Amino acid sequence: MPAPTLSLVFPIFDEQEVLPHLLTRLDTVVADLQASTGPVEAIFVNDGSRDASWQLLNELSQTRPWMRLVNLSRNFGHQIAVTAGMHYAGGDAVVIMDADLQDPPELLPEMIRLWKGGNDVVYAVRTEREGETAFKKATASAFYKLLQSLTNVPIPADTGDFRLMDRKVVAAMNAMGEHHRFLRGMAAWVGFTQIGLPYKRDARAAGETKYPLKKMVRLAVDAIASFSQAPLKLATYMGFAVTLLSLLAIVVVIILRLTPGIRALEGQATTLIAALFIGGVQLVCIGILGEYIGRIYDEVKRRPLYLVSRTHGFDDNTAVK
Numbered sequence: 001m002p003a004p005t006l007s008l009v010f011p012i013f014d015e016q017e018v019l020p021h022l023l024t025r026l027d028t029v030v031a032d033l034q035a036s037t038g039p040v041e042a043i044f045v046n047d048g049s050r051d052a053s054w055q056l057l058n059e060l061s062q063t064r065p066w067m068r069l070v071n072l073s074r075n076f077g078h079q080i081a082v083t084a085g086m087h088y089a090g091g092d093a094v095v096i097m098d099a100d101l102q103d104p105p106e107l108l109p110e111m112i113r114l115w116k117g118g119n120d121v122v123y124a125v126r127t128e129r130e131g132e133t134a135f136k137k138a139t140a141s142a143f144y145k146l147l148q149s150l151t152n153v154p155i156p157a158d159t160g161d162f163r164l165m166d167r168k169v170v171a172a173m174n175a176m177g178e179h180h181r182f183l184r185g186m187a188a189w190v191g192f193t194q195i196g197l198p199y200k201r202d203a204r205a206a207g208e209t210k211y212p213l214k215k216m217v218r219l220a221v222d223a224i225a226s227f228s229q230a231p232l233k234l235a236t237y238m239g240f241a242v243t244l245l246s247l248l249a250i251v252v253v254i255i256l257r258l259t260p261g262i263r264a265l266e267g268q269a270t271t272l273i274a275a276l277f278i279g280g281v282q283l284v285c286i287g288i289l290g291e292y293i294g295r296i297y298d299e300v301k302r303r304p305l306y307l308v309s310r311t312h313g314f315d316d317n318t319a320v321k
């Protein structure tokens with residue numbers, strides 16, 4: 001098998017409902033791409049699925065020599081599964097895609113055209129998002145605004161991980177060993193020539209989202225902590241604000257005390273509220289410190305990002321890990 005021109009990377013977590021649909025759509029697109037562009041490989045990283053995804057992948061790959069399978073030893077999370085796929089990908093260009101057909105494979109020829117036109121990263125921009133709740137859209141938009149205000153890295157809004165990356169971008173990202181990975185941020189951080197490609201994001205073809213609120217919040221915190229140190233400055237800002245406020249309060253209290261006839265600020269309540277307020281502010285600041293220290297701890301342990309239990313369809317040792 002010649003070295004592939006194009007590698008597609010699919011993270012798979014409990015996607016048995018969607019896999020047959022995905023492969024049906026891919027068959028046509030891959031056949032066209034093999035004819036027009038060159039050899040294509042599709043790497044499916046099974047991220048500890050609890051359903052029959054792995055068995056199904058093995059069955060589906062029997063008639064499709066362009067399929068490559070990687071089985072992680074357990075669920076490591078979406079970003080790590082994609083990272084594993086990027087380590088195993090051998091193509092001159094690598095495309096990250098969701099398995100649920102929210103990222104239409106039919107967009108690939110246009111991505112490849114832009115890549116051949118000299119762009120190193122072609123990221124897909126969602127102009128419309130079908131089948132997503134108003135809550136998800138609103139929080140996503142607020143999150144990108146916050147992220148952009150906190151960091152100097154130009155992370156484009158309304159993008160997911162669906163993007164084509166040139167080999168040199170993939171090599172740069174593979175060399176970044178950080179454990180808490182926010183791939184769309186890392187892909188922006190590396191630089192090179194980047195271009196956005198608008199597309200309409202369909203609803204999930206089958207099955208349910210594997211990104212409940214908890215995982216979304218974790219990804220958002222990883223994004224901010226990996227690309228900004230602004231939260232660490234919050235303690236300083238809040239410290240100044242509280243100091244100023246209390247200075248003001250001292251003046252107000254003196255005036256009130258000196259004014260005859262006013263009996264304000266008597267009793268324990270004011271003291272209690274002041275103590276609770278500053279206690280709250282301090283705990284928030286310690287919590288923020290904790291987020292960063294936890295990340296430092298994760299890095300110094302130097303554990304591998306993931307473990308692989310088996311692979312299928314690679315000519316021995318193609319992984320650049």
Ligand code: UDP
Pocket residue numbers: 010011012013014015047075076077078081097098099100102204208209210211
């Ligand atoms: N995914 C994964 N590991 C996880 C969660 C998700 O590999 O722990 C995969 C999932 O199978 C899918 C992709 O990540 O291919 C995106 O997940 P999903 O479509 O559920 O996210 P959404 O589009 O709802 O944000």
Ligand code: MG
Pocket residue numbers: 098100102204209
């Ligand atoms: Mg999805």
